[in-house]
Structure formats: C-alpha cells, structure tokens
Amino acid sequence: MADLPPRLAELVEDFSAVGPKDRLQLLLELSQELPDLPERYADAADSMEQVHECQSPLFLAVEVEDGAAAPDRPVHLFFSAPPEAPTTRGFASIMHTGLDGESAADVLAVPDDFYVALGLGQAVSPLRLRGMAAMLARIKNQVRARTA
Numbered sequence: 001m002a003d004l005p006p007r008l009a010e011l012v013e014d015f016s017a018v019g020p021k022d023r024l025q026l027l028l029e030l031s032q033e034l035p036d037l038p039e040r041y042a043d044a045a046d047s048m049e050q051v052h053e054c055q056s057p058l059f060l061a062v063e064v065e066d067g068a069a070a071p072d073r074p075v076h077l078f079f080s081a082p083p084e085a086p087t088t089r090g091f092a093s094i095m096h097t098g099l100d101g102e103s104a105a106d107v108l109a110v111p112d113d114f115y116v117a118l119g120l121g122q123a124v125s126p127l128r129l130r131g132m133a134a135m136l137a138r139i140k141n142q143v144r145a146r147t148a
Contacts, residue, residue, distance in 0.1 A: 003109045003110065003111055004098075004110060004111075004114060005098060005099060005102045005106045005107075005110070007097055007098050007099075007102075008094075008097075008098025008099060008110065008114070010098075011094055011097060011098050011118070012114070012117045012118055014026065015117075015118040015119055015120070016117065016118070016119050020119070020122040020123050021123070023118070023119055023120055023122075023123050024120075024123040024124070027086075027087060027090035027091075027094075027120065027123070027124075028086050028087075028090060029090075030089075030090045030093040030094060030097070031086040031087070031088075031089035031090035031093055032086075032089075033093050033097070034079060034081065034089050034092050034093040034096060035096065037078055037079075037080055038078065041061055041078050041080065044059040044080035045059065047061065048060055048061040048078070048080060049061065049138055049142070051131065051134050051135050051138055052134075053130055053131045053133075053134035054081075054088050054091075054128075054131035054134065054135070055085075055087075055088065055127060055128060055131060056081060056082060056084075056085030056087075056088040057080075057081065057082060057085070058079065058080070058081045058085075058088050058092060058131070058135070059079070059080040059081075060077065060078065060079050060080075060092070060135065060138060060139065060142075061077075061078040061142075062075060062076070062077055062078075062139055062142035062143055062146065063075070063076040063078070063146075064076075064104055064143060064146040064147055070104060070147035070148075071103060071104055071105035071147070072103050072104070072105065073103065073104050073147060074101050074102065074103060074104075075099065075100070075101070075102055075103070075104055075107050075139075075143055076100055076101065077095060077096050077099055077100045077139065079092035079093075079095070079096060087124055087128055088128075088131065091115075091128075091131065091132040091135060092135065094115075094118070094132075095135055095136065095139065099139065104143050104146075104147045107139065107140065107143050108140055108143055108144065110136065110140075112133065112136060112137065113133070114136070115129060115132045115133060115136070
C-alpha cells in the first residue's frame, strides 16, 4: 500500500501474509508489545484524549518534537488501554509500532482506511475496525493541531 511509513507497511505485509485466524493471533501478540506510559501520562483520563469509538477505554496522546520544519518534525504516540482489551491494545500497538517516530507529514499521509489492508475484517467486528479508524483520525487531528 502506497504512502505508508516503512514500519507500518511491514506490519501490513505481516498481516496480509497469513490467514484470518493467524491475523487475530498476530493482533493479540502485538497487544502485549504496547509500551507502558511515561509518568507524565500516569492519569490517562486527565492527560490524554479518549477515543470514544473504541469498545474498550482507549486513551491516546500525541507529541510532536520541536526544532525542525513542521512537516519534518517527529511524532510520538502514547496509548492507554486495559490488558483485558487485547484487540484494542493490538490496534494501539499497530499505530505505535508503525507511526511512532515518523515525521508529521508521513503520519498525515497515511490513508484513512489503511487498516483494511491488514485483512482483519474477517477476524474482528466492523465496530472494532471503526475504533481503529477513529484512533488514526484522532492522531492526525492532534498532529495537525501541533504543527499548525
């Protein structure tokens, strides 16, 4: 898929290379790789934006480094999702692995429906996929706000 940062493209390839049942397993494995929050986000409900479209409580924060021209500034993503919500954590982990450290321009260039290429439509509900789309939309909104 065009316009994907390299690590996100690699994840899409990983998912498309396996069958539907293995895709769900891969998503669950990724859920365990979601990094812990730094101390500044310890109280996620007060310091992060909630993604209400997700079935489980998911909070995110976006930081954009200073210094470079706005489109080139690296983006850093932080997520909070409960361990008992592995699908939501897996989606957050995909976003973190694929987009953390990428430039603002590269994050904004990710197609809004890139998640379709993951092939998870047979493994998870459309409601869960809408949650993933909402995560990306919120990330992009925060990046735009911080680089305006």
